[in-house]
Amino acid sequence: AQRVTQPEKLLSVFKGAPVELKCNYSYSGSPELFWYVQYSRQRLQLLLRHISRESIKGFTADLNKGETSFHLKKPFAQEEDSAMYYCALSVAGNQFYFGTGTSLTVIP
Amino acid sequence: DADVTQTPRNRITKTGKRIMLECSQTKGHDRMYWYRQDPGLGLRLIYYSFDVKDINKGEISDGYSVSRQAQAKFSLSLESAIPNQTALYFCATSDPRTSLLLSPYNEQFFGPGTRLTVL
Numbered sequence: 001a002q003r004v005t006q007p008e009k010l011l012s013v014f015k016g017a018p019v020e021l022k023c024n025y026s027y028s029g030s031p032e033l034f035w036y037v038q039y040s041r042q043r044l045q046l047l048l049r050h051i052s053r054e055s056i057k058g059f060t061a062d063l064n065k066g067e068t069s070f071h072l073k074k075p076f077a078q079e080e081d082s083a084m085y086y087c088a089l090s091v092a093g094n095q096f097y098f099g100t101g102t103s104l105t106v107i108p
Numbered sequence: 109d110a111d112v113t114q115t116p117r118n119r120i121t122k123t124g125k126r127i128m129l130e131c132s133q134t135k136g137h138d139r140m141y142w143y144r145q146d147p148g149l150g151l152r153l154i155y156y157s158f159d160v161k162d163i164n165k166g167e168i169s170d171g172y173s174v175s176r177q178a179q180a181k182f183s184l185s186l187e188s189a190i191p192n193q194t195a196l197y198f199c200a201t202s203d204p205r206t207s208l209l210l211s212p213y214n215e216q217f218f219g220p221g222t223r224l225t226v227l
Contacts, residue, residue, distance in 0.1 A: 009148065032214060044151075044198065044218040086150060090214055095166065096141070100150035 003027060004089050006099035013077045014107045021072040021102045023061075023087030032090035033070040035061055036098070039083045047072075047085070057081070077106045110135040112219040114199050120225045127186040129222050131199030139202045140182040141216065142166075142174060144195040151198065157182055189226045197222045 005024045013019045025031055035047040048056045050063040050070060061072045070087060087099040112133045121127050131140065142154040143166075153166030155174040163174060171193060175183045186193055199219040 006150075034215075036216075043220055044200075046215045049215070095153055095156065096216060097153070097167075098143075098151040100148060 003091075003097040004087050004099040006085075006087055006102050008102045009100065010103050010105070012105045012107055015079055016076050019074050019077040019081070019104065019106075021085050021087075021104065023070045023072065023099060025068050025070060025087075025089050027068075027089060027091065029092065031063070031065075031070075033061075033063055034088040034090065034096075035059070035070075035072050036086045036088055037083050038086070044086070077104075079106050079108055082106045112199060112201055112217055114197075114219040114222050116222060117220065118223045120227065121189055122227050123190055125189050125226075127189050127224065129184045129197055129199075129224070131182045131184070131219055133180050133199075133201045133217075133219075135201050135203070135217060136179070137201035137203040137217070138179060140176070141200040141202070142172075142182065142184045143198045143200065144168070144193075145198060145221075146195050154184065154197075186224075186226075189224075191226045194224060194226045197224055 003026050007022055033050040036044050037047040038044045048054055059072055059074045061070050063070050082105050084101050084103050086101045089097045115130045138159050141156040143151040145151050152168050154168055154172050155166050157163050157176045160176045173185045198221050200216040202216045
């Protein structure tokens with residue numbers, strides 16, 4: 001069963017425009033959700049996690065349990081934000097389930 | 109710097125051959141994972157290990173086996189490679205420090221990946 005859904009494979013926005021990468025999850029327990037990012041020629045790395053309620057590189061993500069969503073948002077996109085973004089769900093602190101990823105392109 | 113390394117970085121092999129992909133880490137983490145990445149499918153978990161005596165199947169373990177030789181080493185084997193195992197393979201580690209029900213430090217650290225092509 002698909003536990004993490006990222007509906008957009010590709011997303012293009014202009015520099016300075018707001019960006020939102022969608023993520024929906026399916027899990028009946030208490031979810032631990034993460035956003036990972038893979039920049040060109042770099043390793044997959046953690047961007048942010050819901051439990052920390054942090055803002056990293058201007059990105060934020062709010063867990064909405066009612067809508068089972070964890071969308072990633074940034075008010076003003078920058079060219080260096082162009083990357084592949086993966087939403088991930090950790091189940092009971094053990095297995096991780098990743099979405100299919102969204103490739104973000106920020107157009108100058 | 110503590111790191112996660114994978115060898116080889118690229119491998120081309122033929123159908124039916126046995127292949128081993130190796131992962132080593134100097135982070136001192138107990139938990140290690142193997143994923144494969146396919147276009148349009150994202151990352152899928154193959155196997156994971158919480159310590160040298162603990163091996164668990166992930167979503168797509170068929171056709172694969174693993175060995176946890178030491179805390180620092182976790183190998184993935186394809187006993188008889190087939191073309192649909194062509195993919196990018198990632199190793200990852202984590203060091204969750206549980207706090208009651210949650211694991212606030214449950215971040216995964218990924219290796220650089222191994223690109224495997226099965227002809």
